[in-house]
Amino acid sequence: MEIxxxxxxxxxxxxxxxxxxxxxxxxxxxxxxxxxxxxEKAKQEIKNNLRFQQLFTKNxxxxxxxxxxxxxxxxxxxxFLQNVxxxxxxxxxxxxxxxxxxxxxxPICQPxxxxxxxxxxxxxxxxxxxxxxxxxxxxxxxMNPVPMKPTVETIRGYHTSNETIETAKKLLxxxxxxCILVNDSPGFVSNRILMLTINEAIFILQExxxxxxxxxxxFKTCFGHIMGPLETADLIGLDTILxxxxxxxxxxxxxxxxPCSLLKKMVDAGLHGRKSGQGFYTYN
Numbered sequence: 664m665e666i667x668x669x670x671x672x673x674x675x676x677x678x679x680x681x682x683x684x685x686x687x688x689x690x691x692x693x694x695x696x697x698x699x700x701x702x703e704k705a706k707q708e709i710k711n712n713l714r715f716q717q718l719f720t721k722n723x724x725x726x727x728x729x730x731x732x733x734x735x736x737x738x739x740x741x742x743f744l745q746n747v748x749x750x751x752x753x754x755x756x757x758x759x760x761x762x763x764x765x766x767x768x769x770p771i772c773q774p775x776x777x778x779x780x781x782x783x784x785x786x787x788x789x790x791x792x793x794x795x796x797x798x799x800x801x802x803x804x805x806m807n808p809v810p811m812k813p814t815v816e817t818i819r820g821y822h823t824s825n826e827t828i829e830t831a832k833k834l835l836x837x838x839x840x841x842c843i844l845v846n847d848s849p850g851f852v853s854n855r856i857l858m859l860t861i862n863e864a865i866f867i868l869q870e871x872x873x874x875x876x877x878x879x880x881x882f883k884t885c886f887g888h889i890m891g892p893l894e895t896a897d898l899i900g901l902d903t904i905l906x907x908x909x910x911x912x913x914x915x916x917x918x919x920x921x922p923c924s925l926l927k928k929m930v931d932a933g934l935h936g937r938k939s940g941q942g943f944y945t946y947n
Contacts, residue, residue: 664775666748666834667691672764673753674705674737676900676938677781680809681751683709686734687810688838693736693743702737709735712810744771749834751803753781756906761785762793769794777830779803783903784850784858784910787820797822801831804851807898814841816853849914850907857895858908862923864892868943869925875943893943897936905930 667690671682674696682694682705696702713728736743744750750772754760765778772778778800780790791800802818815835819828828844835842845852864878873881879891896904905926912920929935929942936942 664748664830666830666837668693668747668749669834670695670744670747670750670768670772671753672696672750672768673755674701675753675755676807677753677805677809679705679708679712680807681753681781681805682735683712683731684810684838686731689734690837691734691736693738693747695738695741695743697739699739702739706732706735706737716810741767741771744768745773747772747776749777749779749830751779751781756783756785756903756910758785758789758910761790765790765793769796775799777801777827779831781805783854783899784907784914786849786914787818787823787847791820791822798824799827801827802847802851803831803835804853806853813839814843816851817842817844818847818851819844820847850911854907855911858904858911859919861892861896861904862908862920862926865896865923865926868893869923897942897944897946900936900938901926901942902930902935 669685669690670693671678671685672695674694678694682692685692694702694705696705709732710728713731717728750768752761752764754764774796776799778794778796780787780800780802781804782802783804787800787802791797794800800820801823802820804816804818806812817831832842848855850858867873867878868875875893879894882888882891890898905922908920908922912922933939934941937946940946
């Protein structure tokens with residue numbers, strides 16, 4: 664089956680990046696969220712991203728921006744998913760929200776359609792359990808910013824079929840991205856390791872062992888990382904970091920996943936990183 668129309672559920676940072684990336688590779692996108700206000704903000708953000716890209720790209724027609732945007736339909740009506748070829752869900756990392764979405768879209772979508780969960784930590788097998796298509800549910804953990812990241816951590820749930828994996832790989836090839844396939848576990852590979860690193864970096868800060876800049880500088884200059892762990896936390900979103908580490912703590916019941924109290928305080932204060940303008944660093 665050709666994958667031409669992709670439903671993207673959730674117009675946050677990841678949904679915006681995914682919709683842009685898909686539209687740029689010639690796919691038609693149905694971007695869904697709960698309010699027109701959220702969708703209008705997403706549309707403006709995609710415009711800004713495309714304009715920024717054009718500044719650094721030569722010999723591109725000015726009309727390309729409008730051509731790309733014309734590939735995206737912004738809607739609050741889930742009935743648009745009746746005719747899509749693939750669905751990627753990007754909702755907040757809260758189980759009750761994701762559960763409600765899958766229960767809503769499962770009867771709307773055609774039975775052969777694959778559901779891909781773009782989640783940071785929630786097990787794919789758990790997500791599949793609330794649908795009637797468990798063999799067609801897979802994890803596709805895209806990294807931020809989606810248009811710039813060439814690799815996707817793809818997760819096989821307990822019931823995920825080989826056919827579903829091949830369909831997901833096909834979409835990624837169309838998006839000019841590589842697939843690394845791993846087995847299902849809370850946090851998978853990337854976030855099971857990354858969330859511990861970020862959480863421990865926040866403990867280091869809380870205990871006044873080093874400053875924000877010093878922590879990040881050590882990782883960049885000693886290990887060659889492009890970004891330090893606290894910069895990375897700001898990019899991902901501190902609220903998402905907290906949700907993810909809480910999933911790990913609940914799933915494994917191990918103290919090493921206990922969220923740092925400073926992280927909780929910053930999230931309560933609305934200091935969510937780049938998206939709020941203030942996290943460990945200040946953004947204009």
